[in-house]
Amino acid sequence: MKTLLKKFANILTIATTILLVGGLAYVLKNNQPISNVISEIAFCYVTIAVFNYITFGTATLWHKKNDI
Numbered sequence: 001m002k003t004l005l006k007k008f009a010n011i012l013t014i015a016t017t018i019l020l021v022g023g024l025a026y027v028l029k030n031n032q033p034i035s036n037v038i039s040e041i042a043f044c045y046v047t048i049a050v051f052n053y054i055t056f057g058t059a060t061l062w063h064k065k066n067d068i
Contacts, residue, residue: 002056006063009052013061016044 023037045061053059 006068012048
């Protein structure tokens with residue numbers, strides 16, 4: 001079960017990173033404030049770190065392959 005949760009947390013980190021890149025591209029294209037996107041994505045990263053801390057005892061964003 002922990003293996004699946006670690007893989008899920010890694011998938012969430014990848015999805016958040018893709019949203020960060022896509023969101024920054026969208027914001028820069030439409031001349032909107034960057035701070036809104038950065039704060040929302042930072043909140044997502046903090047949420048993932050808190051999830052990992054509560055579940056596994058370490059506040060990390062990425063689980064290495066040999067940890068899984």
